[in-house]
Amino acid sequence: MASAHDKAVLQAIFSPTTPFGDIPGLNQEEELTDDDSSFDPVLLKQVKDLELKGISAAEAGDVKTALHHFNQAIQILPSRSSAYNNRAQAKRLQGDTKGAIKDLEQAISLSKDKGRSACQAHVQRGLLLRLACRDEEARADFERAAALGSEFARQQAIILNPYAALCNRMLSEVIGKLRNPEMPDMQ
Known part of the structure:
Protein backbone atom coordinates (compact mmCIF):
# COMPACT_ATOMS: atom_id res chain seq x y z
CA MET A 1 0.00 0.00 0.00
CA ALA A 2 1.32 3.44 -0.94
CA SER A 3 1.99 6.04 1.73
CA ALA A 4 0.55 9.56 1.58
CA HIS A 5 3.99 10.78 0.42
CA ASP A 6 4.09 8.20 -2.38
CA LYS A 7 0.61 9.25 -3.49
CA ALA A 8 1.70 12.90 -3.48
CA VAL A 9 4.71 12.12 -5.67
CA LEU A 10 2.57 10.16 -8.12
CA GLN A 11 0.01 12.97 -8.13
CA ALA A 12 2.76 15.47 -8.98
CA ILE A 13 4.04 13.29 -11.82
CA PHE A 14 0.71 12.45 -13.40
CA SER A 15 -1.08 15.71 -12.68
CA PRO A 16 1.53 18.48 -12.57
CA THR A 17 -1.07 21.24 -12.44
CA THR A 18 -1.87 20.48 -8.80
CA PRO A 19 0.46 21.55 -6.01
CA PHE A 20 2.88 18.94 -4.70
CA GLY A 21 1.37 16.93 -1.87
CA ASP A 22 -2.17 17.92 -2.76
CA ILE A 23 -4.02 14.66 -3.31
CA PRO A 24 -7.58 15.19 -4.56
CA GLY A 25 -10.14 13.67 -2.25
CA LEU A 26 -7.67 13.00 0.57
CA ASN A 27 -8.96 15.76 2.81
CA GLN A 28 -12.41 16.05 1.28
CA GLU A 29 -15.12 16.57 3.82
CA GLU A 30 -18.01 14.16 4.10
CA GLU A 31 -21.15 14.74 2.05
CA LEU A 32 -22.56 18.18 2.78
CA THR A 33 -26.19 18.61 3.73
CA ASP A 34 -28.42 21.52 4.59
CA VAL A 47 -41.06 22.07 -1.57
CA LYS A 48 -38.64 19.22 -2.30
CA ASP A 49 -41.19 17.66 -4.66
CA LEU A 50 -41.60 20.99 -6.46
CA GLU A 51 -37.82 21.32 -6.77
CA LEU A 52 -37.55 17.81 -8.25
CA LYS A 53 -40.28 18.67 -10.76
CA GLY A 54 -38.44 21.89 -11.60
CA ILE A 55 -35.15 20.07 -12.10
CA SER A 56 -36.84 17.49 -14.34
CA ALA A 57 -38.47 20.24 -16.39
CA ALA A 58 -35.17 22.10 -16.77
CA GLU A 59 -33.39 18.90 -17.83
CA ALA A 60 -36.13 18.37 -20.43
CA GLY A 61 -35.53 21.89 -21.75
CA ASP A 62 -38.74 23.38 -20.36
CA VAL A 63 -37.19 26.27 -18.44
CA LYS A 64 -40.47 28.15 -18.12
CA THR A 65 -42.09 25.25 -16.24
CA ALA A 66 -38.94 24.79 -14.17
CA LEU A 67 -39.06 28.43 -13.09
CA HIS A 68 -42.73 28.05 -12.22
CA HIS A 69 -41.95 25.10 -9.90
CA PHE A 70 -39.00 26.88 -8.28
CA ASN A 71 -41.07 30.03 -7.75
CA GLN A 72 -43.78 27.95 -6.06
CA ALA A 73 -41.18 26.32 -3.79
CA ILE A 74 -39.84 29.74 -2.83
CA GLN A 75 -43.36 31.02 -2.09
CA ILE A 76 -44.01 28.09 0.26
CA LEU A 77 -40.66 28.27 2.12
CA PRO A 78 -39.01 31.59 1.26
CA SER A 79 -36.31 31.13 3.90
CA ARG A 80 -34.99 27.83 2.46
CA SER A 81 -31.96 28.30 0.24
CA SER A 82 -32.09 25.28 -2.08
CA ALA A 83 -34.85 26.54 -4.38
CA TYR A 84 -32.89 29.78 -4.94
CA ASN A 85 -29.92 27.71 -6.16
CA ASN A 86 -32.15 25.78 -8.52
CA ARG A 87 -33.93 28.87 -9.77
CA ALA A 88 -30.56 30.49 -10.41
CA GLN A 89 -29.69 27.65 -12.78
CA ALA A 90 -32.97 28.06 -14.63
CA LYS A 91 -32.39 31.82 -14.90
CA ARG A 92 -28.89 31.15 -16.20
CA LEU A 93 -30.35 28.85 -18.86
CA GLN A 94 -32.60 31.75 -19.90
CA GLY A 95 -29.58 34.04 -20.13
CA ASP A 96 -30.54 36.06 -17.05
CA THR A 97 -27.09 36.16 -15.43
CA LYS A 98 -27.91 39.10 -13.14
CA GLY A 99 -31.02 37.34 -11.86
CA ALA A 100 -29.06 34.13 -11.36
CA ILE A 101 -26.38 35.91 -9.34
CA LYS A 102 -29.05 37.63 -7.24
CA ASP A 103 -30.63 34.24 -6.43
CA LEU A 104 -27.22 32.75 -5.61
CA GLU A 105 -26.49 35.61 -3.23
CA GLN A 106 -29.87 34.98 -1.57
CA ALA A 107 -29.05 31.26 -1.25
CA ILE A 108 -25.71 32.07 0.40
CA SER A 109 -27.37 34.51 2.78
CA LEU A 110 -30.21 32.16 3.75
CA SER A 111 -27.84 29.24 4.28
CA LYS A 112 -25.69 31.40 6.55
CA ASP A 113 -22.84 30.42 4.24
CA LYS A 114 -22.91 26.81 5.48
CA GLY A 115 -23.89 23.46 4.03
CA ARG A 116 -24.63 22.11 0.62
CA SER A 117 -26.64 25.07 -0.68
CA ALA A 118 -23.90 27.55 0.21
CA CYS A 119 -21.26 25.35 -1.39
CA GLN A 120 -23.28 24.98 -4.60
CA ALA A 121 -24.14 28.67 -4.70
CA HIS A 122 -20.48 29.67 -4.38
CA VAL A 123 -19.49 27.27 -7.17
CA GLN A 124 -22.27 28.50 -9.45
CA ARG A 125 -21.57 32.16 -8.75
CA GLY A 126 -17.85 31.55 -9.22
CA LEU A 127 -18.51 30.09 -12.65
CA LEU A 128 -20.73 33.01 -13.66
CA LEU A 129 -18.16 35.52 -12.40
CA ARG A 130 -15.40 33.70 -14.25
CA LEU A 131 -17.40 33.87 -17.48
CA ALA A 132 -17.72 37.62 -16.87
CA CYS A 133 -13.89 37.83 -16.54
CA ARG A 134 -14.20 38.78 -12.87
CA GLU A 143 -12.01 29.22 -2.32
CA ARG A 144 -15.08 29.44 -0.09
CA ALA A 145 -16.74 26.49 -1.84
CA ALA A 146 -13.49 24.54 -1.54
CA ALA A 147 -13.44 25.26 2.19
CA LEU A 148 -16.97 23.84 2.32
CA GLY A 149 -15.75 20.64 0.63
CA SER A 150 -16.04 21.08 -3.16
CA GLU A 151 -13.21 19.34 -4.99
CA PHE A 152 -14.20 21.06 -8.26
CA ALA A 153 -14.03 24.48 -6.60
CA ARG A 154 -10.62 23.65 -5.14
CA GLN A 155 -9.32 22.89 -8.63
CA GLN A 156 -10.80 26.13 -9.99
CA ALA A 157 -9.25 28.17 -7.16
CA ILE A 158 -5.85 26.67 -7.94
CA ILE A 159 -6.21 27.46 -11.63
CA LEU A 160 -7.09 31.09 -10.83
CA ASN A 161 -4.26 31.54 -8.32
CA PRO A 162 -1.35 33.17 -10.20
CA TYR A 163 1.21 32.09 -7.59
CA ALA A 164 0.05 28.48 -7.76
CA ALA A 165 0.15 28.61 -11.56
CA LEU A 166 3.77 29.78 -11.47
CA CYS A 167 4.75 27.09 -8.95
CA ASN A 168 2.94 24.43 -10.96
CA ARG A 169 4.69 25.50 -14.17
CA MET A 170 8.07 25.34 -12.44
CA LEU A 171 7.24 21.91 -11.00
CA SER A 172 6.17 20.71 -14.45
CA GLU A 173 9.50 21.82 -15.88
CA VAL A 174 11.41 20.01 -13.13
CA ILE A 175 9.40 16.84 -13.67
CA GLY A 176 9.92 17.18 -17.43
CA LYS A 177 13.68 17.38 -16.89
CA LEU A 178 13.58 14.35 -14.61
CA ARG A 179 11.67 12.38 -17.25
CA ASN A 180 13.98 13.47 -20.05
CA PRO A 181 17.36 14.69 -18.75
CA GLU A 182 18.63 15.16 -22.34
CA MET A 183 16.01 17.87 -22.99
CA PRO A 184 17.52 21.40 -23.28
CA ASP A 185 16.24 24.27 -21.16
CA MET A 186 13.21 25.98 -22.66
CA GLN A 187 14.29 29.49 -21.75
Missing part, protein backbone atom coordinates in the same frame (compact mmCIF):
# COMPACT_ATOMS: atom_id res chain seq x y z
CA ASP A 35 -30.05 21.78 7.99
CA ASP A 36 -33.75 21.63 7.15
CA SER A 37 -34.81 20.72 10.69
CA SER A 38 -36.40 24.13 11.32
CA PHE A 39 -38.94 23.69 8.51
CA ASP A 40 -42.36 22.11 8.80
CA PRO A 41 -41.89 18.53 7.48
CA VAL A 42 -45.10 18.64 5.40
CA LEU A 43 -44.10 21.91 3.72
CA LEU A 44 -40.53 20.69 3.29
CA LYS A 45 -41.70 17.58 1.45
CA GLN A 46 -43.94 19.71 -0.76
CA ASP A 135 -11.50 36.29 -11.87
CA GLU A 136 -10.63 37.67 -8.42
CA GLU A 137 -14.26 37.50 -7.29
CA ALA A 138 -14.61 34.07 -8.89
CA ARG A 139 -11.49 32.83 -7.08
CA ALA A 140 -12.91 34.03 -3.75
CA ASP A 141 -16.13 32.08 -4.40
CA PHE A 142 -14.19 28.97 -5.42
Whole structure:
Protein backbone atom coordinates (compact mmCIF):
# COMPACT_ATOMS: atom_id res chain seq x y z
CA MET A 1 0.00 0.00 0.00
CA ALA A 2 1.32 3.44 -0.94
CA SER A 3 1.99 6.04 1.73
CA ALA A 4 0.55 9.56 1.58
CA HIS A 5 3.99 10.78 0.42
CA ASP A 6 4.09 8.20 -2.38
CA LYS A 7 0.61 9.25 -3.49
CA ALA A 8 1.70 12.90 -3.48
CA VAL A 9 4.71 12.12 -5.67
CA LEU A 10 2.57 10.16 -8.12
CA GLN A 11 0.01 12.97 -8.13
CA ALA A 12 2.76 15.47 -8.98
CA ILE A 13 4.04 13.29 -11.82
CA PHE A 14 0.71 12.45 -13.40
CA SER A 15 -1.08 15.71 -12.68
CA PRO A 16 1.53 18.48 -12.57
CA THR A 17 -1.07 21.24 -12.44
CA THR A 18 -1.87 20.48 -8.80
CA PRO A 19 0.46 21.55 -6.01
CA PHE A 20 2.88 18.94 -4.70
CA GLY A 21 1.37 16.93 -1.87
CA ASP A 22 -2.17 17.92 -2.76
CA ILE A 23 -4.02 14.66 -3.31
CA PRO A 24 -7.58 15.19 -4.56
CA GLY A 25 -10.14 13.67 -2.25
CA LEU A 26 -7.67 13.00 0.57
CA ASN A 27 -8.96 15.76 2.81
CA GLN A 28 -12.41 16.05 1.28
CA GLU A 29 -15.12 16.57 3.82
CA GLU A 30 -18.01 14.16 4.10
CA GLU A 31 -21.15 14.74 2.05
CA LEU A 32 -22.56 18.18 2.78
CA THR A 33 -26.19 18.61 3.73
CA ASP A 34 -28.42 21.52 4.59
CA ASP A 35 -30.05 21.78 7.99
CA ASP A 36 -33.75 21.63 7.15
CA SER A 37 -34.81 20.72 10.69
CA SER A 38 -36.40 24.13 11.32
CA PHE A 39 -38.94 23.69 8.51
CA ASP A 40 -42.36 22.11 8.80
CA PRO A 41 -41.89 18.53 7.48
CA VAL A 42 -45.10 18.64 5.40
CA LEU A 43 -44.10 21.91 3.72
CA LEU A 44 -40.53 20.69 3.29
CA LYS A 45 -41.70 17.58 1.45
CA GLN A 46 -43.94 19.71 -0.76
CA VAL A 47 -41.06 22.07 -1.57
CA LYS A 48 -38.64 19.22 -2.30
CA ASP A 49 -41.19 17.66 -4.66
CA LEU A 50 -41.60 20.99 -6.46
CA GLU A 51 -37.82 21.32 -6.77
CA LEU A 52 -37.55 17.81 -8.25
CA LYS A 53 -40.28 18.67 -10.76
CA GLY A 54 -38.44 21.89 -11.60
CA ILE A 55 -35.15 20.07 -12.10
CA SER A 56 -36.84 17.49 -14.34
CA ALA A 57 -38.47 20.24 -16.39
CA ALA A 58 -35.17 22.10 -16.77
CA GLU A 59 -33.39 18.90 -17.83
CA ALA A 60 -36.13 18.37 -20.43
CA GLY A 61 -35.53 21.89 -21.75
CA ASP A 62 -38.74 23.38 -20.36
CA VAL A 63 -37.19 26.27 -18.44
CA LYS A 64 -40.47 28.15 -18.12
CA THR A 65 -42.09 25.25 -16.24
CA ALA A 66 -38.94 24.79 -14.17
CA LEU A 67 -39.06 28.43 -13.09
CA HIS A 68 -42.73 28.05 -12.22
CA HIS A 69 -41.95 25.10 -9.90
CA PHE A 70 -39.00 26.88 -8.28
CA ASN A 71 -41.07 30.03 -7.75
CA GLN A 72 -43.78 27.95 -6.06
CA ALA A 73 -41.18 26.32 -3.79
CA ILE A 74 -39.84 29.74 -2.83
CA GLN A 75 -43.36 31.02 -2.09
CA ILE A 76 -44.01 28.09 0.26
CA LEU A 77 -40.66 28.27 2.12
CA PRO A 78 -39.01 31.59 1.26
CA SER A 79 -36.31 31.13 3.90
CA ARG A 80 -34.99 27.83 2.46
CA SER A 81 -31.96 28.30 0.24
CA SER A 82 -32.09 25.28 -2.08
CA ALA A 83 -34.85 26.54 -4.38
CA TYR A 84 -32.89 29.78 -4.94
CA ASN A 85 -29.92 27.71 -6.16
CA ASN A 86 -32.15 25.78 -8.52
CA ARG A 87 -33.93 28.87 -9.77
CA ALA A 88 -30.56 30.49 -10.41
CA GLN A 89 -29.69 27.65 -12.78
CA ALA A 90 -32.97 28.06 -14.63
CA LYS A 91 -32.39 31.82 -14.90
CA ARG A 92 -28.89 31.15 -16.20
CA LEU A 93 -30.35 28.85 -18.86
CA GLN A 94 -32.60 31.75 -19.90
CA GLY A 95 -29.58 34.04 -20.13
CA ASP A 96 -30.54 36.06 -17.05
CA THR A 97 -27.09 36.16 -15.43
CA LYS A 98 -27.91 39.10 -13.14
CA GLY A 99 -31.02 37.34 -11.86
CA ALA A 100 -29.06 34.13 -11.36
CA ILE A 101 -26.38 35.91 -9.34
CA LYS A 102 -29.05 37.63 -7.24
CA ASP A 103 -30.63 34.24 -6.43
CA LEU A 104 -27.22 32.75 -5.61
CA GLU A 105 -26.49 35.61 -3.23
CA GLN A 106 -29.87 34.98 -1.57
CA ALA A 107 -29.05 31.26 -1.25
CA ILE A 108 -25.71 32.07 0.40
CA SER A 109 -27.37 34.51 2.78
CA LEU A 110 -30.21 32.16 3.75
CA SER A 111 -27.84 29.24 4.28
CA LYS A 112 -25.69 31.40 6.55
CA ASP A 113 -22.84 30.42 4.24
CA LYS A 114 -22.91 26.81 5.48
CA GLY A 115 -23.89 23.46 4.03
CA ARG A 116 -24.63 22.11 0.62
CA SER A 117 -26.64 25.07 -0.68
CA ALA A 118 -23.90 27.55 0.21
CA CYS A 119 -21.26 25.35 -1.39
CA GLN A 120 -23.28 24.98 -4.60
CA ALA A 121 -24.14 28.67 -4.70
CA HIS A 122 -20.48 29.67 -4.38
CA VAL A 123 -19.49 27.27 -7.17
CA GLN A 124 -22.27 28.50 -9.45
CA ARG A 125 -21.57 32.16 -8.75
CA GLY A 126 -17.85 31.55 -9.22
CA LEU A 127 -18.51 30.09 -12.65
CA LEU A 128 -20.73 33.01 -13.66
CA LEU A 129 -18.16 35.52 -12.40
CA ARG A 130 -15.40 33.70 -14.25
CA LEU A 131 -17.40 33.87 -17.48
CA ALA A 132 -17.72 37.62 -16.87
CA CYS A 133 -13.89 37.83 -16.54
CA ARG A 134 -14.20 38.78 -12.87
CA ASP A 135 -11.50 36.29 -11.87
CA GLU A 136 -10.63 37.67 -8.42
CA GLU A 137 -14.26 37.50 -7.29
CA ALA A 138 -14.61 34.07 -8.89
CA ARG A 139 -11.49 32.83 -7.08
CA ALA A 140 -12.91 34.03 -3.75
CA ASP A 141 -16.13 32.08 -4.40
CA PHE A 142 -14.19 28.97 -5.42
CA GLU A 143 -12.01 29.22 -2.32
CA ARG A 144 -15.08 29.44 -0.09
CA ALA A 145 -16.74 26.49 -1.84
CA ALA A 146 -13.49 24.54 -1.54
CA ALA A 147 -13.44 25.26 2.19
CA LEU A 148 -16.97 23.84 2.32
CA GLY A 149 -15.75 20.64 0.63
CA SER A 150 -16.04 21.08 -3.16
CA GLU A 151 -13.21 19.34 -4.99
CA PHE A 152 -14.20 21.06 -8.26
CA ALA A 153 -14.03 24.48 -6.60
CA ARG A 154 -10.62 23.65 -5.14
CA GLN A 155 -9.32 22.89 -8.63
CA GLN A 156 -10.80 26.13 -9.99
CA ALA A 157 -9.25 28.17 -7.16
CA ILE A 158 -5.85 26.67 -7.94
CA ILE A 159 -6.21 27.46 -11.63
CA LEU A 160 -7.09 31.09 -10.83
CA ASN A 161 -4.26 31.54 -8.32
CA PRO A 162 -1.35 33.17 -10.20
CA TYR A 163 1.21 32.09 -7.59
CA ALA A 164 0.05 28.48 -7.76
CA ALA A 165 0.15 28.61 -11.56
CA LEU A 166 3.77 29.78 -11.47
CA CYS A 167 4.75 27.09 -8.95
CA ASN A 168 2.94 24.43 -10.96
CA ARG A 169 4.69 25.50 -14.17
CA MET A 170 8.07 25.34 -12.44
CA LEU A 171 7.24 21.91 -11.00
CA SER A 172 6.17 20.71 -14.45
CA GLU A 173 9.50 21.82 -15.88
CA VAL A 174 11.41 20.01 -13.13
CA ILE A 175 9.40 16.84 -13.67
CA GLY A 176 9.92 17.18 -17.43
CA LYS A 177 13.68 17.38 -16.89
CA LEU A 178 13.58 14.35 -14.61
CA ARG A 179 11.67 12.38 -17.25
CA ASN A 180 13.98 13.47 -20.05
CA PRO A 181 17.36 14.69 -18.75
CA GLU A 182 18.63 15.16 -22.34
CA MET A 183 16.01 17.87 -22.99
CA PRO A 184 17.52 21.40 -23.28
CA ASP A 185 16.24 24.27 -21.16
CA MET A 186 13.21 25.98 -22.66
CA GLN A 187 14.29 29.49 -21.75
